Amino acid sequence: MNLHEQLKGHLGDAIMFIWHEAQLLDQKRYGEWSELWTADGRYVVPTDPDTTDFASTLNYAYDDARMRRMRIERMISGTSISAEHAAATVRTISRFTLAEANDECFEVDSAQILIGYKRETYTTFTANLSHRLRRTAQGLRIERKVVRLINAADSLDALGFLL
Numbered sequence: 001m002n003l004h005e006q007l008k009g010h011l012g013d014a015i016m017f018i019w020h021e022a023q024l025l026d027q028k029r030y031g032e033w034s035e036l037w038t039a040d041g042r043y044v045v046p047t048d049p050d051t052t053d054f055a056s057t058l059n060y061a062y063d064d065a066r067m068r069r070m071r072i073e074r075m076i077s078g079t080s081i082s083a084e085h086a087a088a089t090v091r092t093i094s095r096f097t098l099a100e101a102n103d104e105c106f107e108v109d110s111a112q113i114l115i116g117y118k119r120e121t122y123t124t125f126t127a128n129l130s131h132r133l134r135r136t137a138q139g140l141r142i143e144r145k146v147v148r149l150i151n152a153a154d155s156l157d158a159l160g161f162l163l
C-alpha cells in the first residue's frame with residue numbers, strides 16, 4: 001500500500017470516528033463517549049485559540065480521565081445548574097484534513113459548528129477541532145481533542161454541554 005492509500009485510510013477512519021463521537025455527544029450518551037478515550041487522553045478547550053502550551057495557559061477545559069468523569073457526573077447527576085434542562089445540541093463537523101500520521105497515531109483537523117437550543121434560544125459555537133487518534137486493540141481512541149472556539153477570547157456563557 002502506498003503512502004497516499006495509507007493516509008486516505010487514516011482520514012476515512014477518522015471521519016467516521018469523529019462523526020460517531022459527535023452523535024454520542026448530541027444524544028447525551030456520555031458514558032459511551034467516555035469509552036472513546038485513551039487512559040491518558042486529554043480534552044482541551046483553550047481560551048487562547050493560538051496557544052499550543054495548554055498546561056501553562058488558561059483553558060475552559062483541560063481534562064484528563066478523572067476530570068472528564070467528574071464533568072460527566074456533574075452533567076448527568078442533576079446537581080449542576082447546567083444539567084437541569086440541558087441544551088439540545090446538533091453539531092456539524094466538516095473540512096477534515098490529515099495533519100500528521102504514523103502507523104499507531106494520527107492527527108486530524110476539522111471544523112465544527114454546534115447549535116445549542118435551550119429555553120427558546122439558539123446559541124452557535126464555531127470551532128476548529130484537532131483530534132489526535134490512536135489505534136488500539138479496541139479500535140480508534142482519542143488521545144487528545146482540542147476545541148479552538150473562534151470566539152474563545154470573548155466572554156462566553158456557561159457551557160452546559162461538551163464541545
